[in-house]
Amino acid sequence: MASPTPAERRRSTDKVVAYLAAALSMPAERVGESFRVATPGDITKILELRRETLGNDLTWDDEKYWHWKYLEQPEIGDGEIPCWVFEKGEEIIGGMGFERVQLNVKGKIHPAVWNYDVMVRPDYEGRGLGVLMNLVFQERFPLLVGLGTNERSTRMVERLFTRLPSLRCW
Numbered sequence: 001m002a003s004p005t006p007a008e009r010r011r012s013t014d015k016v017v018a019y020l021a022a023a024l025s026m027p028a029e030r031v032g033e034s035f036r037v038a039t040p041g042d043i044t045k046i047l048e049l050r051r052e053t054l055g056n057d058l059t060w061d062d063e064k065y066w067h068w069k070y071l072e073q074p075e076i077g078d079g080e081i082p083c084w085v086f087e088k089g090e091e092i093i094g095g096m097g098f099e100r101v102q103l104n105v106k107g108k109i110h111p112a113v114w115n116y117d118v119m120v121r122p123d124y125e126g127r128g129l130g131v132l133m134n135l136v137f138q139e140r141f142p143l144l145v146g147l148g149t150n151e152r153s154t155r156m157v158e159r160l161f162t163r164l165p166s167l168r169c170w
Contacts, residue, residue: 013135016128023127024088035136038083038095045092046085053119075100083117084137086129093121094129096137101145112143 021028038046043066050062076082086094097117103110115137120129137144 016132020128020132035086038081038085042085049092052121093124095119096133112145113141114145
């Protein structure tokens, strides 16, 4: 299966933006502006989003974990937060983290981005926000790695990405 062209990805993103704008009662241009790089001022709201999204599954010190996972990555610059957020008004209703990685393909190193922790506040689930965030990342980063780690994320990844051959090691 051939990868979509940039124009095809843009058309797909535009359709999701129009759908999401109607679902969120926002102008389409505001939807595009609402998904942005996180700032230090967003950290409290990001942690709240994680509490709302993970609910009873959150059994660890998430603030400590989040700071380690996001702010102690070796490849990030000073003040950078490797996370994007989707805001509606003063609220953060979605977000997605990422990590810069390197893929070794037949001995050649390719810089890539691994996206993870796609989160949508439960009262906004099913409106296409997770899909939009992934599509924006596909446009923004030339080589993007996505992994499905639960049933919902696996279904979304299967729809949005081209599956790579399974790795087998002996």
